[in-house]
Amino acid sequence: MDVALVTVGDELLSGDTANTNATWLARQLSDAGATVTRVLTVPDEEAVIADAVARYHDAFDAVVVTGGIGGTPDDVTKAAVARAFDREVVVPEDVRAHLEAKAERFADENPEMVDRYDMDLDLDAWASVPDGAEPLLTDESFAAGCVLDGVYVMPGIPEELKAMFATVAEEFGGDRxxxxxxxxxxxxxxxxxxxxxxxxxxxxxxxxxxxxxxxxxxxxxxxxxxxxxxxxxxxxxxxxxxx
CATH class of the missing domain: 3.30.1370.10 (K Homology domain, type 1)
Structure with missing residues (x-):
């Protein structure tokens, strides 16, 4: 199983954040018997991410994309993956309901933080996935990841990535x-x-x-x-x- 990794983030390219996700994923996949033959880091630019995903989707058995899946303006990864497949971004009702309930629990458990800060969450952005993708949800991550035809989209925060990867780890393997x-x-x-x-x-x-x-x-x-x-x-x- 040949796998490509695409890590997304201006902070990775500037050196502000160490790219530990690529190292961790490469080790996990190699230990599972898969072969990682590409590791690419790209900026938070929709067109650049879409181009990389489209090329790697055609060339490899699987592509793992990390970073840029939250609800801030520079989180464009899911839109980019949708663009790579020429699809729309949709908001599944069940995913949005799941995140809405999660947000309500957070507010109940952290009233002082909610009172202190303006927690204006765009739930549609957090819940969105490319049309036809399988959403990936974990307790650790607020944003929904997804899987679409061998392209796995996951968070950039290391602990959130590890939790989400665990939900699909059995799908990776090989004879290596x-x-x-x-x-x-x-x-x-x-x-x-x-x-x-x-x-x-x-x-x-x-x-x-x-x-x-x-x-x-x-x-x-x-x-x-x-x-x-x-x-x-x-x-x-x-x-x-x-x-």
Missing amino acids: TTETLHTPAPEGAVVGVVTEARERFGVAVGSYPRNDDTPGRVKVTGDDPESVERAAAWLYERIETVD
Whole structure:
């Protein structure tokens, strides 16, 4: 399963916010056996998001889009996804009712905050999804996410993203397996055996340098678990490793 990630937000491009969502999603998907082959960060611009989603939808098995799904003026992701599919944005009655009840509970539980601030929520914006999409709702997120023909639209707030991804995690998978060796050796010392392991076993082998806190890594990846296991065993005999 080939997956592309699209993270949305001006704050990511300016460096104001670290893009932890891309790293977390890539790890979750890789652990599930899927292959992440694209990670793209785009600004809060509807046309740019729509173009990326349309291209990636045609090229990959699934696309995960995070960020920009709330009810503020710069939250244009759901409109952009609708545009990518040439569809309208709609407000499902059941989703709006769900969010209205949630807003009422919040007001009841936080009267001082409601009195202090002007909580003018555009429930239609929060509840909106592209026409034909399956809404995704969680307790952690106020905004509705959605799924439309393999495009998964989720929040940018990390805890909200994690909760929403959990509702669809079983839909991602594949035959990709990995095994990682940890080594104190410098990267230049393993070039030869890494190259030979690739050629000998038909697997991908990546080497990643050590730093002050962690040893280096040699990561074996492939679609055939036996080939990955044989390659890793072969490398263990030729590379100094640490636990």
